[in-house]
Amino acid sequence: MKQTAWAVERDAEGGREVLLLVTLEAEAETPRAPVAVNLVIDRSASMRGAPLAAAVEAARALVERAGPKDYVGLLTFDADAEQVLPVRAMESGAKSAFLKTLSRLDSGEGTALHEAVENGAEAVRRVLVPGARPQLLMLTDGEPSVGPTALGEFKVLGQRVHDSGVALHALGLGKHYLPEILEALTGPSGTGFTHVDDAEGLPLAVGALGAELFGEVVADARVYVLPTGFADLRCRHRYPSRVEGDAMSAALGAVSHAFPRRVLFAGVLEKGDWNLTVSTSYTEHGDTRRVSVPVTRLLPDSDEGRFVRAVSAELELVSYEAAAWKALSRRQQDAAERALEGADKGLYKLARLGSAEVPAQRHVDRLADLRRAVERRAAQPSALGVRRAQSEVSRITMSRIGPALPAAVNVGPPPRPALPAPANGGAPGGTLDGAALLPWKTGNTEP
Numbered sequence: 001m002k003q004t005a006w007a008v009e010r011d012a013e014g015g016r017e018v019l020l021l022v023t024l025e026a027e028a029e030t031p032r033a034p035v036a037v038n039l040v041i042d043r044s045a046s047m048r049g050a051p052l053a054a055a056v057e058a059a060r061a062l063v064e065r066a067g068p069k070d071y072v073g074l075l076t077f078d079a080d081a082e083q084v085l086p087v088r089a090m091e092s093g094a095k096s097a098f099l100k101t102l103s104r105l106d107s108g109e110g111t112a113l114h115e116a117v118e119n120g121a122e123a124v125r126r127v128l129v130p131g132a133r134p135q136l137l138m139l140t141d142g143e144p145s146v147g148p149t150a151l152g153e154f155k156v157l158g159q160r161v162h163d164s165g166v167a168l169h170a171l172g173l174g175k176h177y178l179p180e181i182l183e184a185l186t187g188p189s190g191t192g193f194t195h196v197d198d199a200e201g202l203p204l205a206v207g208a209l210g211a212e213l214f215g216e217v218v219a220d221a222r223v224y225v226l227p228t229g230f231a232d233l234r235c236r237h238r239y240p241s242r243v244e245g246d247a248m249s250a251a252l253g254a255v256s257h258a259f260p261r262r263v264l265f266a267g268v269l270e271k272g273d274w275n276l277t278v279s280t281s282y283t284e285h286g287d288t289r290r291v292s293v294p295v296t297r298l299l300p301d302s303d304e305g306r307f308v309r310a311v312s313a314e315l316e317l318v319s320y321e322a323a324a325w326k327a328l329s330r331r332q333q334d335a336a337e338r339a340l341e342g343a344d345k346g347l348y349k350l351a352r353l354g355s356a357e358v359p360a361q362r363h364v365d366r367l368a369d370l371r372r373a374v375e376r377r378a379a380q381p382s383a384l385g386v387r388r389a390q391s392e393v394s395r396i397t398m399s400r401i402g403p404a405l406p407a408a409v410n411v412g413p414p415p416r417p418a419l420p421a422p423a424n425g426g427a428p429g430g431t432l433d434g435a436a437l438l439p440w441k442t443g444n445t446e447p
Helices: 050-065 092-103 113-125 151-163 179-189 199-213 303-329 333-353 361-376 383-397
Strands: 002-012 015-025 036-042 071-077 081-089 134-140 167-173 193-196 216-228 241-244 247-256 261-268 275-284 287-293 295-298
Touching: 002 275, 002 287, 002 303, 015 216, 015 247, 015 275, 015 303, 036 050, 036 081, 036 113, 050 071, 050 092, 050 134, 050 199, 071 092, 071 113, 081 092, 081 113, 113 134, 113 151, 134 199, 151 167, 151 179, 167 179, 167 199, 179 193, 179 383, 193 199, 193 383, 199 247, 216 261, 247 261, 261 303, 275 295, 295 303, 303 333, 303 361, 303 383, 333 361, 361 383
Parallel strands: 002 295, 036 071, 036 134, 134 167, 167 193
Antiparallel strands: 002 015, 015 261, 071 081, 216 247, 216 275, 241 247, 275 287
8 A cells, every 4th residue: 555644844933834744545456345335225215216216326336346256235324224135146146036036125204313323233243254344325305304313312322333333424415404414423423424406416426435345455554653843743634533642643534446545744843953753553354453654744835745734725725615515504694704815715725835735726616606606695504505615514524535526426516716837837727635633632533
């Protein structure tokens, strides 16, 4: 596996600051691990018609992609959760039976989301597939209406699922699901959740997740950083992080061919001389490895240095964006305007850096939606806008790097404001990576 650690020293408000970007990327020739995944599909009344048909089509594509060494199960839920098909090897007979079962799915009433996640995780956890990490892929379009409904209960469930060794992926369809619940469920797994505006975008979104599931090379990746000469150190991505003696570590989860993992650390210097010792650990083919990664110091205006700074700028941008939507939902107009101003400055900074790997254009449409909502002084922002924004923030802050999805999946078609010319003369644009802060002496992620 290719691993890099790039450090950039620069001026910051609190003094001299060092940005450290660590990247883990699977080599193209490395064979993927087998898959053990339980598909959890919402079949409540709101899924009737096109949404359920699209979910079936997306699930069908995943099953057809599976090989005989891959294990796939199916759980559906309305007011009750039922493990319709056990998690089993996708040999030709099992695959045919799976596809027939999918074609017979119909809708019911109620949304037992908590039970579905709990039972789905238990079913996939009971099957040992050597070299495969048990995973759950859930799709829902509604709020929980049966069983536990409080956010705190889903936070506990998400942590419990993660602690049991199961990685949870989630897609939220339309405007009725609660993004806070999906983030609570997926946060401990380090996956983030995906928002899909309508049924047409669902197969594309599931296809992107399929590329991750069927391309995994290593699991349980963790980065360790031992700083010398620093007053503090923070993890800028929202991965589960903790302090271990004099070092900080961040759990990145799995690394696949489709989705490399990146994590950004930032620290204020205490004195002129400084050093960072970086190592990683991960599980590959059942074996745990620990590797030292040399740190390369970069000039801030080099191509690589601008890339590291662009990752930082994008994290700053999405944190302001999230704050603006939250302020709007609470009817705090002044706070929303201040956060929008911060997001605009972040977008300008990102465009000026001109990093081809972190283009600014991907943020233009969402910020245009946000700007319109703030200018309308609406009592409540667009439900789709809130969910779309929270999904992007969740995915970016978990640094799920992958191919950009079509506009139907991620963004609407508002006009594009002009971006400033990049500092290096390149063309502005946009992709991933992002942030939330972690304090140096605690293992808790800030909201």
